[in-house]
Amino acid sequence: xxxxxxxxxxxxxxxxxxxxxxxxxxxxxxxxxxxxxxxxxxxxxxxxxxxxxxxxxxxxxxxxxxxxxxxxxxxxxxxxxxxxxxxxxxxxxxxxxxxxxxxxxxxxxxxxxxxxxxxxxxxxxxxxxxxxxxxxxxxxxxxxxxxxxxxxxxxxxxxxxxxxxxxxxxxxxxxxxxxxxxxxxxxxxxxxxxxxxxxxxxxxxxxxxxxxxxxxxxxxxxxxxxxxxxxxxxxxxxxxxxxxxxxxxxxxxxxxxxxxxxxxxxxxxxxxxxxxxxxxxxxxxxxxxxxxxxxxxxxxxxxxxxxxxxxxxxxxxxxxxxxxxxxxxxxxxxxxxxxxxxxxxxxxxxxxxxxxxxxxxxxxxxxxxxxxxxxxxxxxxxxxxxxxxxxxxxxxxxxxxxxxxxxxxxxxxxxxxxxxxxxxxxxxxxxxxxxxxxxxxxxxxxxxxxxxxxxxxxxxxxxxxxxxxxxxxxxxxxxxxxxxxxxxxxxxxxxxxxxxxxxxxxxxxxxxxxxxxxxxxxxxxxxxxxxxxxxxxxxxxxxxxxxxxxxxxxxxxxxxxxxxxxxxxxxxxxxxxxxxxxxxxxxxxxxxxxxxxxxxxxxxxxxxxxxxxxxxxxxxxxxxxxxxxxxxxxxxxxxxxxxxxxxxxxxxxxxxxxxxxxxxxxxxxxxxxxxxxxxxxxxxxxxxxxxxxxxxxxxxxxxxxxxxxxxxxxxxxxxxxxxxxxxxxxxxxxxxxxxxxxxxxxxxxxxxxxxxxxxxxxxxxxxxxxxxxxxxxxxxxxxxxxxxxxxxxxxxxxxxxxxxx
Amino acid sequence: xxxxxxxxxxxxxxxxxxxxxxxxxxxxxxxxxxxxxxxxxxxxxxxxxxxxxxxxxxxxxxxxxxxxxxxxxxxxxxxxxxxxxxxxxxxxxxxxxxxxxxxxxxxxxxxxxxxxxxxxxxxxxxxxxxxxxxxxxxxxxxxxxxxxxxxxxxxxxxxxxxxxxxxxxxxxxx
Ligand code: FES
Ligand code: FES
Numbered sequence: 001x002x003x004x005x006x007x008x009x010x011x012x013x014x015x016x017x018x019x020x021x022x023x024x025x026x027x028x029x030x031x032x033x034x035x036x037x038x039x040x041x042x043x044x045x046x047x048x049x050x051x052x053x054x055x056x057x058x059x060x061x062x063x064x065x066x067x068x069x070x071x072x073x074x075x076x077x078x079x080x081x082x083x084x085x086x087x088x089x090x091x092x093x094x095x096x097x098x099x100x101x102x103x104x105x106x107x108x109x110x111x112x113x114x115x116x117x118x119x120x121x122x123x124x125x126x127x128x129x130x131x132x133x134x135x136x137x138x139x140x141x142x143x144x145x146x147x148x149x150x151x152x153x154x155x156x157x158x159x160x161x162x163x164x165x166x167x168x169x170x171x172x173x174x175x176x177x178x179x180x181x182x183x184x185x186x187x188x189x190x191x192x193x194x195x196x197x198x199x200x201x202x203x204x205x206x207x208x209x210x211x212x213x214x215x216x217x218x219x220x221x222x223x224x225x226x227x228x229x230x231x232x233x234x235x236x237x238x239x240x241x242x243x244x245x246x247x248x249x250x251x252x253x254x255x256x257x258x259x260x261x262x263x264x265x266x267x268x269x270x271x272x273x274x275x276x277x278x279x280x281x282x283x284x285x286x287x288x289x290x291x292x293x294x295x296x297x298x299x300x301x302x303x304x305x306x307x308x309x310x311x312x313x314x315x316x317x318x319x320x321x322x323x324x325x326x327x328x329x330x331x332x333x334x335x336x337x338x339x340x341x342x343x344x345x346x347x348x349x350x351x352x353x354x355x356x357x358x359x360x361x362x363x364x365x366x367x368x369x370x371x372x373x374x375x376x377x378x379x380x381x382x383x384x385x386x387x388x389x390x391x392x393x394x395x396x397x398x399x400x401x402x403x404x405x406x407x408x409x410x411x412x413x414x415x416x417x418x419x420x421x422x423x424x425x426x427x428x429x430x431x432x433x434x435x436x437x438x439x440x441x442x443x444x445x446x447x448x449x450x451x452x453x454x455x456x457x458x459x460x461x462x463x464x465x466x467x468x469x470x471x472x473x474x475x476x477x478x479x480x481x482x483x484x485x486x487x488x489x490x491x492x493x494x495x496x497x498x499x500x501x502x503x504x505x506x507x508x509x510x511x512x513x514x515x516x517x518x519x520x521x522x523x524x525x526x527x528x529x530x531x532x533x534x535x536x537x538x539x540x541x542x543x544x545x546x547x548x549x550x551x552x553x554x555x556x557x558x559x560x561x562x563x564x565x566x567x568x569x570x571x572x573x574x575x576x577x578x579x580x581x582x583x584x585x586x587x588x589x590x591x592x593x594x595x596x597x598x599x600x601x602x603x604x605x606x607x608x609x610x611x612x613x614x615x616x617x618x619x620x621x622x623x624x625x626x627x628x629x630x631x632x633x634x635x636x637x638x639x640x641x642x643x644x645x646x647x648x649x650x651x652x653x654x655x656x657x658x659x660x661x662x663x664x665x666x667x668x669x670x671x672x673x674x675x676x677x678x679x680x681x682x683x684x685x686x687x688x689x690x691x692x693x694x695x696x697x698x699x700x701x702x703x704x705x706x707x708x709x710x711x712x713x714x715x716x717x718x719x720x721x722x723x724x725x726x727x728x729x730x731x732x733x734x735x736x737x738x739x740x741x742x743x744x745x746x747x748x749x750x751x752x753x754x755x756x757x758x759x760x761x762x763x764x765x766x767x768x769x770x771x772x773x774x775x776x777x778x779x780x781x782x783x784x785x786x787x788x789x790x791x792x793x794x795x796x797x798x799x800x801x802x803x804x805x
Numbered sequence: 806x807x808x809x810x811x812x813x814x815x816x817x818x819x820x821x822x823x824x825x826x827x828x829x830x831x832x833x834x835x836x837x838x839x840x841x842x843x844x845x846x847x848x849x850x851x852x853x854x855x856x857x858x859x860x861x862x863x864x865x866x867x868x869x870x871x872x873x874x875x876x877x878x879x880x881x882x883x884x885x886x887x888x889x890x891x892x893x894x895x896x897x898x899x900x901x902x903x904x905x906x907x908x909x910x911x912x913x914x915x916x917x918x919x920x921x922x923x924x925x926x927x928x929x930x931x932x933x934x935x936x937x938x939x940x941x942x943x944x945x946x947x948x949x950x951x952x953x954x955x956x957x958x959x960x961x962x963x964x965x966x967x968x969x970x971x972x973x974x975x976x977x978x979x
Contacts (some may be wrong), residue, residue, distance in 0.1 A: 060812065492949050
């Protein structure tokens with residue numbers, strides 16, 4: 001009997017290829033292509049007065065040099081604003097190549113195409129661009145004061161402004177027995193996948209067709225955008241995401257300027273063209289996230305129950321707004337986590353600065369929201385002298401209140417309505433895992449040894465698996481091979497394995513026979529992309545539905561052949577048999593042959609389907625009116641709303657009393673992503689997510705100076721954690737299946753990252769005894785904080801806590 | 806790059822995975838580009854081009870080296886082993902096998918650099934502790950896995966190595 005694959009820690013089917021060097025990432029392709037390099041702005045804000053390419057033209061091996069003047073039609077227009085939203089007051093996007101002005105360091109100005117990258121870079125160095133400098137706007141403070149403008153026609157540097165309110169916050173705060181106000185700050189970080197972006201374009205002038213490979217999280221999105229920019233019929237453009245070396249959000253943004261320019265140049269030059277991003281380009285010319293300044297005012301009763309929550313925040317969106325306001329909307333809505341605020345008002349301003357653009361990075365605005373909410377919970381506990389877990393638990397939405405409508409509009413334009421979750425159970429598991437109740441004793445013991453330790457906690461809810469849809473296509477070949485295609489792309493999440501697990505179960509075949517293709521518009525032209533932890537939810541359900549359609553068809557054909565009722569049939573290990581009479585059987589591969597009536601016998605198995613083979617009913621057409629030839633099926637999964645995964649993390653940190661070095665001693669995760677297709681893969685997603693969270697909490701930041709120069713644009717200076725910085729992660733799971741989809745799945749991809757900054761801040765605060773309001777935090781900053789608080793203690797009493805009313 | 810470099814070429818012979826390859830290259834050509842684009846052994850990856858991430862690590866005369874920090878010409882007459890030389894899909898090397906068993910990779914981009922690094926490490930230290938395992942991989946960046954399963958894979962690789970060395974005793978893998 002076929003063993004059920006769903007829920008098993010099945011080893012990944014993609015791995016043998018990848019561990020032996022047989023992966024095919026973008027730069028592994030197109031070895032005969034011309035290569036492109038870009039002249040990028042070294043200035044954050046300037047008008048371009050001249051571009052002199054003379055000296056570059058005679059570099060041997062240079063094929064062409066392009067500036068904005070060379071672009072024509074829509075390719076010369078501004079790039080699209082991908083996600084329009086009514087809150088956008090001044091939506092500005094850039095050009096593929098800068099026209100007239102540049103708004104951040106790294107903005108592309110000229111494109112050099114040459115026989116190889118070395119030559120292209122030689123030539124790029126000889127291009128002289130003249131500038132007239134404009135005052136750069138860097139940092140939220142400068143953006144907010146609006147004295148200098150990034151875009152002349154965006155007053156106050158405001159790109160978007162949104163206010164949402166549920167209940168009556170004004171009155172709730174006025175009536176609350178306690179209120180607190182917290183000023184909070186989170187700095188910029190970035191996805192920095194190990195493989196940067198990259199594009200390969202192959203133009204077939206005979207067929208007038210474009211084949212595009214991009215290291216992207218959305219091949220259908222890139223295809224449509226490039227077709228529009230190049231004025232090509234969609235049918236003449238195909239886009240494939242090859243193996244992709246990590247994404248984490250930055251590759252959902254599209255079309256990148258290079259995704260327009262490389263195919264544009266390939267068509268113009270009638271030659272394959274490739275561009276592979278280098279690390280410095282990735283730092284300055286792709287996207288960042290996280291930077292926000294927040295102000296939270298909270299009203300609560302004597303038990304620590306929320307009465308009203310008033311949040312205002314300022315979001316740094318960088319030089320342009322191509323991805324709209326998805327990130328701040330998510331912050332505004334997901335901030336609430338597992339809690340009931342009673343009355344909630346949130347207002348944000350999304351601001352332009354002369355820095356790299358801001359688009360979603362794993363967690364996508366949630367880490368900031370979680371930070372705001374969880375800092376608030378800790379502040380309430382501190383104010384009332386209550387246990388921090390207890391305050392949280394008093395504010396939880398209870399399982400019996402599910403589905404729970406928060407009354408807000410979510411990032412997909414649909415209600416923020418939690419479908420499932422058992423927060424008290426999650427908290428109980430977390431407390432057990434980390435030893436919450438024993439921590440006081442542990443701390444005492446540590447203190448007796450002169451050590452400083454702290455325990456931190458953070459809870460979150462994550463809307464995952466947002467629509468609009470994904471599709472699945474399942475095709476059984478006459479060999480018994482099962483081809484599965486879905487349109488969303490893969491950057492390491494193991495889709496080839498989990499989707500094969502699902503189809504193997506649904507269809508009753510061996511997983512070894514199932515072959516999954518993702519992100520190839522030739523195989524599945526309708527798709528959205530991989531973001532918002534939606535892969536397993538959306539494509540998992542889509543391929544399950546498609547497999548069910550194929551199964552039904554196979555049973556119809558087999559029932560006919562075996563002259564039994566469909567209900568009496570089962571499929572196991574690729575064989576359809578009569579229940580209780582295993583000898584009456586037919587192989588799925590044979591059914592595949594029979595499903596496609598043939599005239600020609602191209603191989604041995606095909607003979608059985610030719611017109612003189614076997615008997616048939618002469619009154620019926622070979623393909624019934626409501627059937628199609630072939631054993632294949634397609635279906636789409638389109639949910640009415642997102643599913644809501646959740647989790648709770650706790651950490652124990654130790655801070656060095658002298659050097660202020662911060663060490664994570666333990667890191668514990670409770671995670672509920674609904675039913676789990678492959679626990680090994682989910683665990684891996686959690687590990688990776690936590691590691692990125694730790695980077696964001698303790699090490700990573702984008703160090704822009706006041707002129708808009710990114711001072712740490714290399715892996716030498718941007719401190720991405722090595723194994724030596726990442727703690728061992730302890731996990732436990734809770735499965736509350738989503739009632740919203742056939743498989744009960746909720747997403748898992750981003751979960752690990754979301755609460756880490758909040759948790760580490762909470763733990764450091766607990767160790768140090770003063771509030772942590774700004775993250776990330778370095779030993780140096782902690783040391784400064786210690787001094788400031790010691791000084792404050794000496795000069796004023798009592799302790800400097802929040803202003804309270 | 807200066808003009809002097811351009812146009813000047815030299816012949817270089819490098820032995821990669823046991824096969825001697827001769828190519829005419831510019832002296833400035835990086836060993837990583839030589840391996841990837843001239844020999845088309847694209848398993849060796851480039852994640853930073855400045856010697857920090859370790860994705861481009863190959864074994865040079867058995868020692869792990871960052872191929873983005875070497876010129877092809879300086880590898881003249883040296884024996885290079887890339888990830889392709891450490892096993893095939895049907896006959897994976899111990900480290901490769903361990904990565905599969907331990908879910909030591911997600912996107913796989915960093916993996917070749919870890920596989921080469923760890924291969925050299927367990928050669929030197931056939932029975933490492935978990936602390937030594939973590940230490941051994943602390944010069945390579947991975948953005949996907951959080952390293953926990955890579956640490957596990959180091960220990961498992963050492964174990965597979967030992968099992969393969971004494972096939973009679975080799976029991977069921979843990
Ligand atoms: S590419 Fe060589 S160390 Fe990063
Ligand atoms: S597996 Fe993706 S970078 Fe390591």
